[in-house]
Amino acid sequence: MSLSRNEMHxxxxxxRLEFAEEEVAALADDLSRIIDFVEQLSQANTxxxxxxxxxxxxxxxxxxxxxxxxxxxRKFQQNAASVEEDLYLVPKVLE
Amino acid sequence: xxxxxxxxxxxxxxxxxxxxxxxTTHLLDRVESLxxxxxxxxxxxxxxxxxxxxxxxxxxxxxxxGPLNGIPIVHKDLFCTDGVLxxxxxxxxxxxxxxxxxxxxxxxxxxxxVMLGKTNMDxxxxxxxxENSCFGPVKNPWDDTRVPGGSSGGSAAAVAAxxxxxxxxxxxxxxxxxxxxxxxxxGLKPTYGRVSRYGMVAFASSLDQAGTLTRSAEDAAxxxxxxxxxxxRDSTSAEKDVPDYRATLDDSLDGLRIGVPTEFFDDGxxxxxxxxxxAAIHELEKLGAKISQIHLPNLGLSxxxxxxxxxxxxxxxxxxxxxxxxxxxxxxxxxxxDMYKKTRGQGFGAEVKRRIMIGTYVLSTGYYDxxxxxxxxxxxxxAADYAAAFKSVDLIxxxxxxxxxxxxxxxxxxxxxxxxxxxxxxGANLAGLPGMSVxxxxxxxxxVGLQIVGSHFSEARLLNVAHRYQQxxxxxxxxxxxxxxxxART
Numbered sequence: 001m002s003l004s005r006n007e008m009h010x011x012x013x014x015x016r017l018e019f020a021e022e023e024v025a026a027l028a029d030d031l032s033r034i035i036d037f038v039e040q041l042s043q044a045n046t047x048x049x050x051x052x053x054x055x056x057x058x059x060x061x062x063x064x065x066x067x068x069x070x071x072x073x074r075k076f077q078q079n080a081a082s083v084e085e086d087l088y089l090v091p092k093v094l095e
Numbered sequence: 096x097x098x099x100x101x102x103x104x105x106x107x108x109x110x111x112x113x114x115x116x117x118x119t120t121h122l123l124d125r126v127e128s129l130x131x132x133x134x135x136x137x138x139x140x141x142x143x144x145x146x147x148x149x150x151x152x153x154x155x156x157x158x159x160x161g162p163l164n165g166i167p168i169v170h171k172d173l174f175c176t177d178g179v180l181x182x183x184x185x186x187x188x189x190x191x192x193x194x195x196x197x198x199x200x201x202x203x204x205x206x207x208x209v210m211l212g213k214t215n216m217d218x219x220x221x222x223x224x225x226e227n228s229c230f231g232p233v234k235n236p237w238d239d240t241r242v243p244g245g246s247s248g249g250s251a252a253a254v255a256a257x258x259x260x261x262x263x264x265x266x267x268x269x270x271x272x273x274x275x276x277x278x279x280x281x282g283l284k285p286t287y288g289r290v291s292r293y294g295m296v297a298f299a300s301s302l303d304q305a306g307t308l309t310r311s312a313e314d315a316a317x318x319x320x321x322x323x324x325x326x327x328r329d330s331t332s333a334e335k336d337v338p339d340y341r342a343t344l345d346d347s348l349d350g351l352r353i354g355v356p357t358e359f360f361d362d363g364x365x366x367x368x369x370x371x372x373x374a375a376i377h378e379l380e381k382l383g384a385k386i387s388q389i390h391l392p393n394l395g396l397s398x399x400x401x402x403x404x405x406x407x408x409x410x411x412x413x414x415x416x417x418x419x420x421x422x423x424x425x426x427x428x429x430x431x432x433d434m435y436k437k438t439r440g441q442g443f444g445a446e447v448k449r450r451i452m453i454g455t456y457v458l459s460t461g462y463y464d465x466x467x468x469x470x471x472x473x474x475x476x477x478a479a480d481y482a483a484a485f486k487s488v489d490l491i492x493x494x495x496x497x498x499x500x501x502x503x504x505x506x507x508x509x510x511x512x513x514x515x516x517x518x519x520x521x522g523a524n525l526a527g528l529p530g531m532s533v534x535x536x537x538x539x540x541x542x543v544g545l546q547i548v549g550s551h552f553s554e555a556r557l558l559n560v561a562h563r564y565q566q567x568x569x570x571x572x573x574x575x576x577x578x579x580x581x582x583a584r585t
Contacts, residue, residue: 011452011455011456011459012436012452013436014455014459015410015439015451015452015454015455016414016417016432016435016436016439017436017439017440017443017448017451017452018433018436018437018439018440019440019448027448027449027452030449030510031449031452031453031456033510033511034402034449034453034510034511035453035456037399037402037511037514038399038400038402038403038457038466038470039399040396040399041396041399041400041403041466041469041470041473042465042469044393044396044469044472044473044476046469046472046473046475046476049472049475049476050472050475051468051471051472051474051475052471052472052474052475052478053301053471054301054331054527055287055288055301055302055478055525055526055527055528056287056288056331056333056527056551058288058331060330061327061330063327072194075194076194076420078192078194079190079191079192079194079420079421079422080419080420080421081418081419081422081423081424082424088419088420090419090431090434091428091430091431091433091434092430093431
């Protein structure tokens with residue numbers, strides 16, 4: 001199979017990735033080959049097989065609803081690109 | 096002193112042959128003189144290391160020293176280290192100073208180890224050659240025109256070159272075992288859930304597991320003992336006691352049933368590698384093991400299964416890198432969506448972007464059942480193959496990799512050729528099983544690894560088998576020529 005320019009654009013948008021125009025053809029070729037490669041999974045008979053999401057039989061652990069973490073937001077926000085009045089700043093979303 | 100294993104260093108420190116400060120100073124000299132040739136390090140934390148070493152020496156003087164007290168180690172640069180750059184070898188995190196320690200880092204600190212720095216790796220642990228790093232490729236200490244394997248390539252190269260006696264790594268599809276094999280050291284990937292994932296930057300959460308790169312199985316036992324254990328901060332951490340892995344290292348192998356999967360000895364396996372691995376299996380037989388042939392009929396589908404499951408989980412995990420809370424943010428953008436796209440487009444390298452794209456595709460409407468759900472079902476078949484095998488054998492043995500270390504640049508043009516390096520290692524990740532790679536010979540001067548895989552939580556048995564093998568062979572003691580260089584203070 002071969003991914004069209006339109007499909008590439010759509011996947012890149014979903015993934016929130018920008019590509020330079022000149023990168024797209026080579027990337028589409030790589031992705032198409034990878035998809036062809038994983039296509040061999042269709043040969044396996046998986047009738048009545050349950051999907052496996054996790055390697056161990058586990059149940060979701062619950063904990064008491066108690067505050068266990070201390071407020072360290074100033075420390076954490078040192079890594080942010082843009083902070084003002086303890087808030088993370090992003091480009092304007094609402095007009 | 097750089098030739099000594101962790102166990103030997105531990106005894107020397109205890110008997111006062113040298114202090115942790117002396118040892119750390121010596122190894123820092125080596126890291127500074129030999130490290131750059133290998134490009135094994137992202138960060139060297141010399142000052143911090145000397146401080147930690149001095150504290151370790153004080154603890155020892157006060158009679159409060161465990162077996163790892165004062166032992167210098169390094170961490171793969173995807174373990175969060177409080178106050179120290181944690182880059183994942185990615186441009187998107189090249190300014191990220193972690194505000195906390197990963198559980199693994201905290202536990203090893205608690206055990207008294209001294210951190211000398213953070214090692215280079217494939218970006219976000221995606222790669223098998225350590226060529227996908229924003230800091231450039233790591234070189235193999237045995238031949239600097241060849242790759243050290245990946246993704247824990249910096250950790251492997253540092254330990255193989257005798258810069259450090261031990262390092263942490265992570266293994267999602269072979270990222271500890273494969274570089275260990277290609278650099279001639281001992282690599283251990285524990286059972287999924289055995290070691291906490293808290294503070295380990297996530298790639299594929301149902302496959303990721305932290306482990307060790309050392310020069311002997313005994314050292315791996317020492318490090319794993321300190322790293323393993325239940326952690327309430329990891330939702331898939333196993334609530335299981337940690338055995339004393341050193342206590343059973345010398346157990347007899349009499350009657351141990353080892354299965355050799357015919358699927359591991361296919362046409363892809365280089366004949367010289369095959370010879371070395373078969374000789375190693377024969378050695379285990381001489382130690383008392385019973386060898387039989389087994390089948391893992393769906394193993395051939397493990398690589399395609401992995402390249403659906405891992406990218407799917409990666410595309411979801413890496414959505415956190417948005418330029419808002421941490422990491423790189425693009426300078427110019429039109430609006431929020433454009434900021435995300437430019438930040439991520441600039442911040443991620445080619446292989447990471449490929450995997451995010453594949454993951455997004457297989458999870459998208461119309462393709463989810465055909466790819467993702469199908470891969471999860473085939474994963475179940477592969478896990479069932481292993482479960483069936485462990486009804487008749489205690490352990491599975493075979494090669495770690497199809498070939499010795501390949502040349503830098505040899506496989507970068509074709510992602511699928513690169514992916515097939517992990518054909519023998521990926522199965523254990525899909526099934527969550529523990530595995531080790533142990534040096535078992537050389538092909539044209541390059542190391543070859545024997546892989547052993549056990550049932551869930553059988554690390555003690557794996558370490559026992561590897562240790563007994565290392566008692567009757569000396570492959571693991573061979574050092575590359577370049578390790579003889581550097582400043583000599585001993």
